[in-house]
Amino acid sequence: MQEMIRRHISQYIELNDEQFDYFLSLTTSRKLRKKQYLLQAGEVCRYESFVTKGCLRAYSIDEKGKEHIVQFATEDWWIADLNSFLTQTPAFYNIDALEDSELIQIEKNALEQIYSCLPQFERFFRIKIQKAFTSLQSRLNESLSGTATDRYLSFISKYPSFEQRLPQHQVASYLGISAEFLSKIRQNLSK
Amino acid sequence: MQEMIRRHISQYIELNDEQFDYFLSLTTSRKLRKKQYLLQAGEVCRYESFVTKGCLRAYSIDEKGKEHIVQFATEDWWIADLNSFLTQTPAFYNIDALEDSELIQIEKNALEQIYSCLPQFERFFRIKIQKAFTSLQSRLNESLSGTATDRYLSFISKYPSFEQRLPQHQVASYLGISAEFLSKIRQNLSK
DNA sequence: CGTCTATTTGAATGTACTCAAAAGCGGTGG
């Protein structure tokens, strides 16, 4: 599970044993049970979390009590309320586990220590966030331009495995539609 | 106008005269007339552009020929098709000028040279893109959770000056609604 | 086995879109 994050980081920057051990020494690991919160809106997001096992979601709750999923994270993904983490202010999003999960976590102080000792990590997180940005932009663009059916088809082609793994109403929440309507969309597609 | 970008960068990282001059020596400046393209979908996005004057937009065009604005950029903003710029592949978005504009541009090679000579620029662009990410996330969340009226109100409170500066149908395109419907929303709000 | 949650189905409703036409506004040329 440490190997997992090492391979992940090594895709973007060079890292020798000593450097990696230093990085690891500043992280902690953690297990979450299904349905357990990693973060609740209003708390400060203390960690960026790398998922080594399981599946989590970040979501907001609107005035009517409805949930809106902004991100899923499975193996090899990072998850946090980034704004809360960076500014150490109360979180807007909730994060919880959709399956029993395992994480490697890093605190803000530790991350800044890493940035100063191992500046290539600036690069690593710059690249990661750039990728996250462009895919978020494409998701926004789809939600501006396409119909719910378009977005659903795009979702299952981008993330085929999620289709198996996630309950339908979670996918509906991610797509920004009601669970009932997703059911109707699927019914239509199957003919 | 060089002063403008210097102040902008100095908000995030330390920069002495020599370093700034080196940075500047790797940039070029450019003027655009209203309606002129900075980038057309299909071209490779060669530059990240910092706006010192004027206003630009990045937008996609869907199958039906409709435009969807993903970003505006006025003074002190950066604009690019980031995915195209980073991977040097054909752009998905178009970028053009909504007003006569002036830019400071940097090419990918130049930027990488800067990253290696002045590593604090890694930090600068990491921070910039993190902010862009969190505000994009909040925009997506609004489009998942709220009605068009909510999004319009949020838009004018976040960017009051845009309201003056931009034609209404551009705002509508940014919000993901038709120009006619925005007109109807405004009519309702004014009573 | 029973309970709780997830999915499906249907009817009524609401939100936003399309198309068409009219009104407003700004710039340009005669």
Add this chain to the structure above:
DNA sequence: CCACCGCTTTTGAGTACATTCAAATAGACG
């Protein structure tokens, strides 16, 4: 300086996409 042209905004009628609410069915888990 005014008339005209093009573009933006408004208004209205009809339509499409997605929601809500309710009820029935199906699955999952202790």
